[in-house]
Amino acid sequence: MRSIRFDTGASTLLAATLALAMAGPARAADKIVFLTSWYAQAEHGGFYQAKATGLYEKAGLDVEIRMGGPQVNGMQLLLAGEADAIMGYDIQVLQAVEKGLPAVTVAASFQYDLQxxxxxxxxxxxxxxxxxxxxxxxxxxxxxxxxxxxxxxxxxxxxxxxxxxxxxxxxxxxxxxxxxxxxxxxxxxxxxxxxxxxxxxxxGYPPYGTTIVTTRKLAEGKPEAMRKFVAASMEGWKSYMANPSPANALIKAANPKMSDSQIAFGIARMKALKVLGGEENVAIGTMTEARWKASYDYLVEAGLLKASTDWKRAFTLDFMPVLSAKAE
Incomplete structure (x- = not known):
């Protein structure tokens, strides 16, 4: 298995960003309820790692991770205010925007949809x-x-x-x-x-994977909290790939049916597929307008989205983290 190393300059910048949350007068942590897309598993590891290792707390955040499942409608709960952010996917958000719903993607954990x-x-x-x-x-x-x-x-x-x-x-x-x-x-x-x-x-299938989706109200009303949540989550992914033990304990507590062997298999597959984008030396969490346009074009051509949809409202690049990764 090829190891992953992370650019130290970028990591220093991220550490500085997280440290800013601790500066100044003490104040209540920003509460964020994050809803995953399914039962807890290795593909959610970066978020559980950020929780387990205190990265969210260091960033001045009080993050609650709630587990999704087959009967859980994440977009509905997000728009109803029951969650502040959800684990989403591009097609879901583009179709929500088509309907005039205020959902917006702020980061992509994986450079690829895992389907x-x-x-x-x-x-x-x-x-x-x-x-x-x-x-x-x-x-x-x-x-x-x-x-x-x-x-x-x-x-x-x-x-x-x-x-x-x-x-x-x-x-x-x-x-x-x-x-x-x-x-x-x-x-x-x-x-x-x-x-x-x-x-x-x-x-060539264009969508991103394991994205962070929130509402425009939260993104525009609490931008610093969302920026810190994205940065800490992506730092969590870096940490998880290096030493997954802290997150795995939380994953198994949330989902007792998840075995050590399946978690290990999942981590190995994510590394083999380079889902974080390290091989291309792009920042973890990165998105581009070109990739979103490719997803929009595909959906329109397939008759799954109206051409009139304002696809640029489905995402924002304002919360992109500075963390970068390289594969060796």
Missing amino acids: GMMTHDDVTSLAGVKDKTILVSSAGMTAWWPWLKKKYALSDGQVRAYTFNLQPFFADKTVVQQAYPSSEPFQAQEKGVPVNFFLFAKD
């Missing part, structure tokens, strides 16, 4: 799924499927519903299915089934 395809080991690329039965969830049909279908000249006739049960995949080598790198492939490993995993982003 991908799991295949049996005879398939060597995404192009190899052309003659396969493809298991896709209902959410996938209105997110990444139109992109994949067009890119590889696939057809809707290949699709069968993915019900989050892997038995159809295990029973039939002509079946491929949607997957996240640390979930379904881990289950296949546990069952002794050799598989390949292909990240859509590596073939």
